Amino acid sequence: MPDLSILQSFELSEILSEEPDRCRLTLLGYLPSTWNASTDTENRRLRAIILIERNAFASEHNRRTFEQYSWFAAWISSQASEIKQPQGDVKINVICPATDVHVRKYTKQKSILVQETPELYRRIIAPYIANLPPERTRWVTEILAGRSEQDKVLYSSSDYIILPDMKWDLHTTDSLYLIAIARDPTLRSLRDLRGDVHLSLLTSIRQEAYRIVGDKWGIGRGGIRMWIHYQPSYYHFHVHIVNANHALPGMGMAVGQAHLLEDVIALLKINSDVFKVMDLTYGLGEQHGLYEPMKTAQSEVDWIS
Template sequence: MWLAGWLSESEKQPQGDVKINIIRPATEVHIKKYSPQSCILVHETPDIYRRVVEPYISAFPPERVKWVTEILEGRKEQSKILFSSPEFIMLPDLKWDLHTLSSLYLVVIVRDSTIRSLRDLRGSHIPLLKTIRREASAVAQSRWGIQQGGLRMFIHYQPSYYHFHVHIVNSNYEAGMGMNVGQAHLLDDVISLLELDPGIMDRRTLTYGLGEQHGLYQALQAAQE
């Protein structure tokens, strides 16, 4: 959850002077994720994915995505949902303060749990991805008046959790590390690549930065040699 905070009594802003994010319980994984760390660029070939990354994803503890399941099954965050369909839901990301339009940040969570990451996307998922793009634009326009071209939609790789989701932000918003080249893949580009080659995500080499606190760091560093 998050809280708004005010640094003084005078000229209070409705969104607060600061935004405080709270993670509870904060696991060792959370602490590592938000700790300062150096990064290396890795080249994840299809072979490295099958030997190193895919087993890591398959061994990912189900408890790490329990919060996703609870939202999808209607047990939590239901009042925040902006759009819901049999394929996905859309709601504000915790990074957004719900007030500042220039930093608008939404997330789409797909219901199909077999899609864990970018690597699992195939040509058969193109209709799903196009529907996400269309509905995100419709919600942004109807609720906040954001016109065509006013949104940046992207997919993280590596993602912070292995249940497929799409990030949607104001096109003017700069969100730091999460939008770095390599980690953030534009939804439009992913759709275009799948239209050219339905199996490209399984066969391409992905190059991205990986922090030294990531669970894959040592294994992927060794695999580069």
């Protein structure tokens, strides 16, 4: 487990993004190779991304680490300005060693909204998903196979598991964030959902999520917001389960990326094939692998009628 004090050795090379309206700062730089015991020690410095974010944390240190991802909760005091600010707790995420993919992901990028017809899904999205390297979702298959994070699993059945999301600090109920991951590896995304096949999976996730948050955290009916991302960040079907009063910064719960689980269930009840036949519109950052092909393909999409 890396130690927070090593962060004092961080050498800043670039500010990847400053988001004062989200109270978030993303830094690129280097950490000593002692950060990661398993790394080749020939490399004296490891590239690292550090995200510092003001958050609704309890004021105690808290650490979690999984492969190259580490999370800390930390307490900083801030000078009072003209407007008296409450003392600020921050969350520090460290990604070390950071790959080029990580650097791209955390560099502030412009997004556009694109429309995906069923035809564009077949021609562009399906081959893109099929060609993704399996390593990208190894962390998911490790969890599903019972080889990692097993002490965290809150529910497990032959259809799916529920466990805390890695963004959650595990104890602040106000920002509760769980994730349900389906076991079926062929169910890649929202596009694959069919009412006659998957309604029981989705309603079971909803029911178990409510049972868990009720039993463990005293959250009642209506107390959680559940959604599915499209495009998702990994193509192994999963549902986000978050305290209904928790406002995430950024686009994570925004229309154009998130689809409310309740709406998805309601629509599948009306039309089993709705996600097979409907056009789906979503934001893509300019460094997303689908950005260029989907941007080019927009000339084929009817934006008028």
